[in-house]
Amino acid sequence: MSIKPIEYRHGVVRMIDQRLLPTEELWLEYSDYQTVAEAIRTMVVRGAPAIGVAAAYGVALGARDIEAETFEDFYAALEEICDVLAATRPTAVNLFWALERMKAKARELTGTPIPEIKAALLDEAHTIAAQDEAINRSMGRHGAELIADGARVLTHCNAGALATGGYGTALGVIRAAVENGKQISVLADETRPFLQGSRLTAWELHKDGIPVTLICDNMAGALMRQGEIDCVIVGADRIAANGDVANKIGTYSVAVLAKEHGIPFYVAAPLSTIDLDIPDGDHIPIEERDTNEVTHCGQSRLAPEGVKVRNPAFDVTPSRLITAIITERGVVRGNYLAGLALLFKETA
Amino acid sequence: MSIKPIEYRHGVVRMIDQRLLPTEELWLEYSDYQTVAEAIRTMVVRGAPAIGVAAAYGVALGARDIEAETFEDFYAALEEICDVLAATRPTAVNLFWALERMKAKARELTGTPIPEIKAALLDEAHTIAAQDEAINRSMGRHGAELIADGARVLTHCNAGALATGGYGTALGVIRAAVENGKQISVLADETRPFLQGSRLTAWELHKDGIPVTLICDNMAGALMRQGEIDCVIVGADRIAANGDVANKIGTYSVAVLAKEHGIPFYVAAPLSTIDLDIPDGDHIPIEERDTNEVTHCGQSRLAPEGVKVRNPAFDVTPSRLITAIITERGVVRGNYLAGLALLFKETA
Numbered sequence: 011m012s013i014k015p016i017e018y019r020h021g022v023v024r025m026i027d028q029r030l031l032p033t034e035e036l037w038l039e040y041s042d043y044q045t046v047a048e049a050i051r052t053m054v055v056r057g058a059p060a061i062g063v064a065a066a067y068g069v070a071l072g073a074r075d076i077e078a079e080t081f082e083d084f085y086a087a088l089e090e091i092c093d094v095l096a097a098t099r100p101t102a103v104n105l106f107w108a109l110e111r112m113k114a115k116a117r118e119l120t121g122t123p124i125p126e127i128k129a130a131l132l133d134e135a136h137t138i139a140a141q142d143e144a145i146n147r148s149m150g151r152h153g154a155e156l157i158a159d160g161a162r163v164l165t166h167c168n169a170g171a172l173a174t175g176g177y178g179t180a181l182g183v184i185r186a187a188v189e190n191g192k193q194i195s196v197l198a199d200e201t202r203p204f205l206q207g208s209r210l211t212a213w214e215l216h217k218d219g220i221p222v223t224l225i226c227d228n229m230a231g232a233l234m235r236q237g238e239i240d241c242v243i244v245g246a247d248r249i250a251a252n253g254d255v256a257n258k259i260g261t262y263s264v265a266v267l268a269k270e271h272g273i274p275f276y277v278a279a280p281l282s283t284i285d286l287d288i289p290d291g292d293h294i295p296i297e298e299r300d301t302n303e304v305t306h307c308g309q310s311r312l313a314p315e316g317v318k319v320r321n322p323a324f325d326v327t328p329s330r331l332i333t334a335i336i337t338e339r340g341v342v343r344g345n346y347l348a349g350l351a352l353l354f355k356e357t358a
Numbered sequence: 359m360s361i362k363p364i365e366y367r368h369g370v371v372r373m374i375d376q377r378l379l380p381t382e383e384l385w386l387e388y389s390d391y392q393t394v395a396e397a398i399r400t401m402v403v404r405g406a407p408a409i410g411v412a413a414a415y416g417v418a419l420g421a422r423d424i425e426a427e428t429f430e431d432f433y434a435a436l437e438e439i440c441d442v443l444a445a446t447r448p449t450a451v452n453l454f455w456a457l458e459r460m461k462a463k464a465r466e467l468t469g470t471p472i473p474e475i476k477a478a479l480l481d482e483a484h485t486i487a488a489q490d491e492a493i494n495r496s497m498g499r500h501g502a503e504l505i506a507d508g509a510r511v512l513t514h515c516n517a518g519a520l521a522t523g524g525y526g527t528a529l530g531v532i533r534a535a536v537e538n539g540k541q542i543s544v545l546a547d548e549t550r551p552f553l554q555g556s557r558l559t560a561w562e563l564h565k566d567g568i569p570v571t572l573i574c575d576n577m578a579g580a581l582m583r584q585g586e587i588d589c590v591i592v593g594a595d596r597i598a599a600n601g602d603v604a605n606k607i608g609t610y611s612v613a614v615l616a617k618e619h620g621i622p623f624y625v626a627a628p629l630s631t632i633d634l635d636i637p638d639g640d641h642i643p644i645e646e647r648d649t650n651e652v653t654h655c656g657q658s659r660l661a662p663e664g665v666k667v668r669n670p671a672f673d674v675t676p677s678r679l680i681t682a683i684i685t686e687r688g689v690v691r692g693n694y695l696a697g698l699a700l701l702f703k704e705t706a
Binding site: 032199200201209212216221224225227228229231233259262266270304305307308310317322325326 | 380381514545547548549550551553556557560561564565569570571572573574575576577578579580581583607608610611614615618652653655656658659660661662664665666667668669670673674
């Protein structure tokens with residue numbers, strides 16, 4: 011039973027503070043949308059699907075506190091709440107997807123008494139959270155077939171239970187392969203600067219008894235050359251219509267290295283991560299984060315004062331480097347433009 | 359005037375503690391070979407050429423304290439001292455080169471009164487240190503021609519003044535290009551786990567007023583893809599006869615990425631780093647260091663307890679990925695087996 015990083019109890023959203031893991035397991039409580047927005051911005055919660063779930067609960071908390079007599083007033087206030095939540099992080103499209111879904115639910119209920127709309131929005135947030143885990147299990151079933159028994163799987167960042175409503179995307183595929191009885195071992199890139207690999211991926215896999223070995227990001231290439239990696243699986247923050255993938259900084263380098271060594275490179279992501287409005291990766295906005303993430307470790311300074319720093323949080327992997335994209339509706343290969351569009355047509 | 363990390367004064371070797379940079383500039387003093395060996399092992403001093411210089415001074419200090427009446431007794435004791443120093447770090451060949459050179463100097467003086475041999479060994483250590491800086495300046499002159507005016511140069515680890523007797527190998531080439539009036543800016547990989555890039559390269563370039571921007575190792579690929587890197591230059595810990603290069607872990611990944619983007623990849627190293635006795639990179643011993651370097655930052659734990667860790671300190675870049683090797687005797691390209699051998703023949 012993997013961890014769920016976001017819970018809702020009695021009017022309060024609880025989130026495990028992912029900045030403190032693995033040394034401290036602290037659950038923080040949120041009862042208004044402003045603090046949820048701040049939690050997303052400061053990475054108490056991170057990972058594209060988890061950001062979507064947190065944002066949905068943020069909208070539900072915000073909606074609850076709206077004082078409005080008419081739907082128009084209510085909806086105007088709801089849009090302001092969504093705007094605040096939308097301004098937290100630019101790259102993960104699940105954030106905008108969840109906000110749109112919450113607004114659509116409200117619009118659907120135009121004319122319904124406002125207390126009922128508020129209750130329906132909380133239900134919608136619960137549904138988004140529950141569906142996210144179910145989607146990951148479905149993705150796991152599709153993806154597990156791609157992972158051979160005995161495989162040594164490299165992953166980058168944390169696309170695990172902690173990054174989602176539960177179970178995980180990339181790590182969900184690994185969990186499903188393990189549940190199918192396969193012997194899988196994981197190599198986890200530590201993932202500088204925020205160390206999601208050492209702090210989060212190593213923690214949740216170790217907790218679940220899945221063999222995991224931690225490496226620095228710059229070691230993956232040498233291990234591939236020595237034949238110690240059989241495949242790569244990562245999550246995604248946004249996938250463009252042509253299959254280009256924005257994911258944690260360093261993903262692109264891993265994809266180039268995998269290609270150089272003839273190693274399959276898989277991306278596991280739900281449909282809510284696919285943004286058909288964006289034609290290719292060059293159009294995906296890439297967040298630059300605070301330079302302190304690079305120059306400091308906790309309070310300790312690692313670099314000289316005054317030195318310039320770059321800190322892009324994501325990069326784009328062109329679809330030509332991607333062996334397959336694993337979704338809850340199946341595995342897409344080859345012509346991503348057609349294949350991804352088809353996934354959405356199947357909904358209708 | 360770049361820093362010199364090793365000095366000798368009045369019977370004492372002084373080394374700046376490179377583990378404490380950039381936040382603290384502490385000079386440690388050594389008056390016997392055992393503590394010099396420990397300083398090399400624990401990375402008070404690091405960088406292949408600097409390790410060679412430190413080892414030479416270690417031999418000189420050890421020789422001074424030998425109590426022997428005959429050359430045979432003296433030389434046997436000298437060999438024991440060299441064995442202790444040789445056991446500190448396995449990859450950088452400059453260590454073994456310096457020890458051999460010190461032993462050869464002693465053998466050359468068979469029959470000379472022992473106090474004179476001791477004095478000659480100290481002189482030889484001074485010569486190794488002074489020659490190393492002169493060699494780097496010569497390498498800089500040859501290499502600077504390869505760096506275009508306005509170039510944005512990526513470097514990995516620290517192959518600077520701190521890694522040598524002074525001036526630096528890779529950073530020596532950059533310094534020489536700057537001295538020639540070229541506008542050069544440097545991107546420095548932070549170089550996990552020991553952070554030689556953020557702690558040392560950023561520090562010494564910033565101190566010298568050469569524009570430097572710090573990035574995490576996993577960002578180099580994305581910046582190459584965006585056209586922000588014009589060439590790569592790194593040092594080496596050992597170069598095999600066929601031109602394969604052992605250097606700091608992560609160098610291989612940078613070389614693969616450079617090839618993918620059509621970016622020149624240069625290695626700058628003195629002849630003392632070239633090991634013609636080793637046919638190719640697969641025969642170079644690669645040191646695995648303590649896992650704490652990966653799991654901790656100072657006293658702070660970054661990874662869960664009990665998680666497995668890999669920590670190879672070096673990797674091997676095959677010569678096919680290397681655009682040119684820059685030495686004090688000129689630039690070698692193409693057929694490294696012939697080209698490197700020729701450099702040594704020019705000595706004779």
